[in-house]
Amino acid sequence: MTWIIKRSWLIYLVYGKYNRQRSMLGKENHMNSFSCVITGHRPTRFKFKYNEKDKRCQRIKKCLQEQLIRLYNQGVRCFWAGGAMGADMWAAEILLRMKEQTMYQDVELCLALPFEGYDAGWDDWHRKRMGFIRKYAAKVLILGEMPSSDNYKKRNYYMVEQARYMVAVYDNTHNMRSGTQQTVNYAKKKGLQIIYIHPDTAQVTTEDAILWKK
Known part of the structure; x- marks a missing residue:
């Protein structure tokens, strides 16, 4: 027994x-x-630079919001962003504003950051905005302990590995050596469904024609 x-x-x-x-x-x-990673260029890549009042910037932000809402309506609830200036920051702020609305209150903004203090060289305004985003994000992960390019790469790869979808403010017709290109290329390798928003025209294209339900 x-x-x-x-x-x-x-x-x-x-x-x-x-x-x-x-x-x-x-x-x-x-x-x-049911997760999406967001990536995109820094302000210096855009023709309007840091002028977020420019109509071209407003058009990109509007397009970002439309695509995030469409993904939400497809069942996506968790959105990953890398905490950079530019597209990352705009998307994070859009998601937090969405979360304030009852119909989107289950949205989760998750941040993957390369290392603590990566934003030390930013101006006060952008640091304050990122501080607000970090405060209200559902999750904040620090991927490395020390400043290094490897930790940026680790951050980029980690976010892709958490997701099935990607929204990229990126010109897919031109190869530009950048962290955004690195993230997009890894997403292609991993088979993510990618939505591109052109950084100059805000035109939307996708590599998967069956991404959206009719």
Whole structure:
């Protein structure tokens, strides 16, 4: 009888652990199916630079909001951003404003940052805006301990690996060596469904024609 009890307990430990791991994996895959990573250029890439009152910037922000709402209507709830100036910041602020509305209150903004203090060289206005974003984000992850280009790459790859969709404020017709290009290329490799917003025209294109439900 003692041997049977011990054997049953061993089976429970082995198979119970396996089932828990399989369940956790299923949850992770499920979360990836309903997550999106946002990437895009810094202000210096845009023709309007830091002038966010420019009509071209306003057009891009409006387009960003439209695509984020469309993804939300497709079931996406978790949105990852890398905490950079430019497209990352605009999208994060849009998501926080969406969350203030009852119909979007379950939106989650998640931040993946390369290392603490990465924004030390920013001006006060942008640092304050990022401080507000960090305060109200659902999750803030710091991917590295020290300043290094590897930690930016780690940040970019990590966000892609959490997601099934990507919104990229990026000109897909020109190769421009940048962190945005690195993130987009990795997303292509991982098979994410990518929505491009052109940084000059705000034109939307996608590599997956069946992304949106009719």
